[in-house]
Amino acid sequence: MERVSVGALGEERLEKVRQGVRRERDAESGRPLSVAIMGQAGVGKSSLLNALFGTRLPVGDGKTGTCEPRCISVPGNSGHMLTFWDMPGMGESLAADPAYHAMYRDRLVESDVVIWALHADSASTAADARCLRALLAGADRQTRAELLAKLTVVLTKADTLTPPPWIFDMRGSHGAFLPSPALADRLSARAARFERAFLEPWADLLGAATYTTGEFAIGDDRLSFDGHAVRYRGHFSAEVCEAYRAAHPEHAEVFSRLRDDHRVLPCSALFRYNLVRLMAGVVNKLGPAAVFRFQRLLGDVTELARVPVEAMREYGNFLVWDGVRGVKAFDLARFPF
Structure with a gap:
């Protein structure tokens, strides 16, 4: 019988371990990343996915739109996949909510990023x-912190907040919707209120992180960094962001990305408003590697804000009727551009 040395046997086992580690590493590098969209029923989660990816998910119109999780998978660079999960809306009924809680908890644990959608014109965040x-x-505590780190909070249906008016910046046959200065202030105030109510109670568990090119070299009790990432321990509020930007203006972009981790972002699927910022924020939150794995998605979003002029005409109009003469006094749809 052939004799096998102890050293050879140890080396064989070590090689098996190395192979296992390589398999796990390769599996992790090719692992599809996932983003879940959660929130109350009727806030426009499916509409948001349709606007982002041009899909035609059924949307609710006065009734439940999604009863089971639905997914959309999009390719990144080198075949990497990013999957978006459209979750059923909470709040449909007291009987259904316990089952939805379990479904949401599982998806919160399994997802890399969770977009929590709140209605921009809602008067309360209590249910959420x-x-x-x-x-x-x-x-x-550690698990709570890890789960909270996945959250990106958005205010959907920002187009419902009017007056003040929206501005349509027309460039030929297309244009983009922008809030007027007065409306921008209103949206900002609404977002700040939701941030205080929804995120601030968890301030001691919150943290923010973003990628860096390696030139960042600022550290304090709450801020840390390495060659790939910058991290902040706590709630990176607007006030904290402004203080860091004022002290270190050369790293203003890094602090803005950290702020995006906790910024409540108003957006509109109908007006295609802030969809570019939403996609950029999601990819940033996926981590330094994902920024490069899904750079193609960021390159593709330049068209997300473009709205055809003909479509814009359908989104709102005042028809002024002269009741004395019985004629139209004004109709925006007939106004020539």
Whole structure:
């Protein structure tokens, strides 16, 4: 019988371990990343995915739009896949919510990023805040922090906030919707209120992170960095962001990306408003490697804000009727551009 030395046997086992590590590394590098969209029923989660990717997911119109999770997968660079999960809306019924809580909790754990959608014209965040507390209940402090780090909060249907008016910046046959200065202030105030109500209660568990090119070299009690990432421990509020930007203007872009981790972003699927910023924020939150793996998606979003002029005409109009003469006094749809 052939004799096998102990050294050879040890080397053989070590090589098997090396092979296992390489397989796990390769599997992780090719792992599809996932983003879940959560929130109350009727906030426009499916409409947001349709606007981002040109899909035709059924949307609710006075009734439940999504009863089961639905997904859209899009390719990044080198075949990497990014999957968006459209989750059923919470708040349809007290009977259904416990099952939805379990479904949401599983998806929150499994997803790399979670977009939490709040209606921009909602008067309260209480229901969403209760849902978030229920999802985090029972988890230890570290797990709660990890789950909260996945959240990106958006205010959907910002187009419903008017007056003040929206501005359509027309460039030939297409254009882009922008809030007027007065409306921008209103949106900013609304976003700040939702941030205080929804995120600030978890301030001691929050953290922000973004990629860096390696030139960042600022550290303090809450800020840390390495050659690939910058991290902040706590709630990176607007006030914190401005303080860092004022002290270190050369790193203003890094601080803006950190701020995006906790910024509540108003957006509109109908007006295609802030969809570019939303996509950039999601990719940034996926981590330094994902920024390069999904750079193609960021390159593709330049068209996301473009709205055809003919479509714009259908989104709103005042028809002024002269009741004395019985004729139209004004009709925007007939106004020549």
